[in-house]
Amino acid sequence: MSLEEYKGVFIFAQQVDNELSSIALELLGKAKSLAEDLDEKKVTAVLLGSDVKGLVDKLAEYGADRVIVVDDPALKDYRTEPYTHALASVIDEFKPEILLVGATAIGRDLGPRVSSRVHTGLTADCTSLDIGDFPLEPSPVRETKHKQLLMTRPAFGGNTIATIACPDFRPQMATVRPGVMQKIDPIKGAKAEVVEFNPGFEENDCYTEILKIVKEASSVADIQAAKILVSGGRGVGSAENFKILDDLAEALNGTVSCSRAVVDSGWKPKDLQVGQTGKTVRPQLYFAIGISGAIQHVAGMEESDIIIAINKDENAPIFDVADYGVVGDLNKIVPALTKKIKEALAAKN
């Protein structure tokens, strides 16, 4: 394959129930800034689904210059095979230089399947993307390639970090962790070029059948969107005692989240779990209350702007990542803190 034929940054515009996922807009924001460093500035969103054309304008407002729409009943709900066929066919036809996919439960299934079909590399769960030289420094043994996608990802629960390139294959593919890239401020009334494309869908043995779809209580807050998180761990002691965290969160206009131990104990739903097997969050303020700070938890919250930890065990590893650590009894400190914050805010208004 001639690498030069591949041009432009494409993103997979994930939608579920004909509603764009936040990650689609985040990827557009990143794609736009990457494209500034490339010769081809046009950003393309690939929208797959059934009856999804209504979503085109929103993609335009968030930075898509062009939207390739594959609209087919076979794509109504996510299934690996028809989505793979659609996205791989778009790659064959439109030849993107870079393709970004969200590291969601859909993207982490679709990405690897597509990358295998088109034979290219895929870097998982990236937290930072840049354009630059590969190798990073000139090397006597290999030719330097310019304007490569440099994909940075944590591994080992966030304890190691690697920057990866895909110099000899196209597209350069990455899945990107939700909640990390910034959306642009929407440009009201922006319009994108719309290209309809349908590769045709024929059922084969790889097609699966969805027998049932069960939506789980989504009454819980979106902890990835929260600016302030009040997060509790095993040390909170009981489901009932989370009340004191709820009160603190309310006083700060924040949201309650939790560690895995809390979910395992059945005190809070999985949607509120921060960490390697839960969600990655990056709020402006993260309270870690009664959380020991296992590496799997830290991996999901260490990028928070300010981390305040309250724990009675002075040796808890959470204090290694906390900006401000307080050794003490959360049952005494948290209610008093809530009261004091309320007073301070009331005095201000």
Added chain:
Amino acid sequence: MKVVVCIKQVPDTKGGVKFKPDGTLDRGAMLAIMNPDDKAGLEAALRLKDQYGAEVTVLTMGLPKADAVLREAFAMGADKAILVTDRVLGGADTWATSSTIAGALRNLEYDLIITGRQAIDGDTAQVGPQISEHLHLPVISYAEEIKVDEKARTVEVKRQFEDRYHIVKAKMPCLVTALSELNEPRYMTPGGIFDAFEKEVTVWGRADLKDVDDSNLGLKGSPTQIAKASDKVKKGQGEKVAPDSAEEAVDYIVGKLTEKHVI
């Protein structure tokens, strides 16, 4: 019914991660274990053995010492074990790893292949779906429940998403990636541990891989290349205080929140 479970030996992070004095990861000081999601996959396969008399084969790719996780699988109840190991396979990314494992699987008969969703060292979740593509099999990722209908030759899987699950049906042969939430893996039995060291692990090298070109293997066959890798140096220590009273603690926190303009 024949089930193949792909497993990986990974460093254990549960007992805490060990650091060297310079703040980098001390891999040598950590124990090697069977990857948790893979173990749940093995347990799911062993339940199919209990239920239908399925034959369970475990397969791993790694260094010769990965033999240990195959022995553990024997002790849990696996029937056969295959270790794919060869110097030329080293340095593989997920493309080359999945090409290798697919090359090994082409020698085997299977109705169902189970892999873990992801390994705790790489966290990519890519190898399972990539194997399925190389073998042209249906894939269902993120399985929380697996049911097999042997007669109809189908599997029904509870497939987890962020805010919902799907019950998905696929024709066998197919590949399923397992979440550790799938089950509670059984312990090794004393008799099983004893037998585990009597049983034979089949060892395959490059020559035993079927229908894979050299250009798809090892470091040379990896489309992705590492530009820079570092063990992340731990974040500098922040402040830590141990106030005598709750009031003092509250004053300290409120002071910081005010200083940072949170309140």
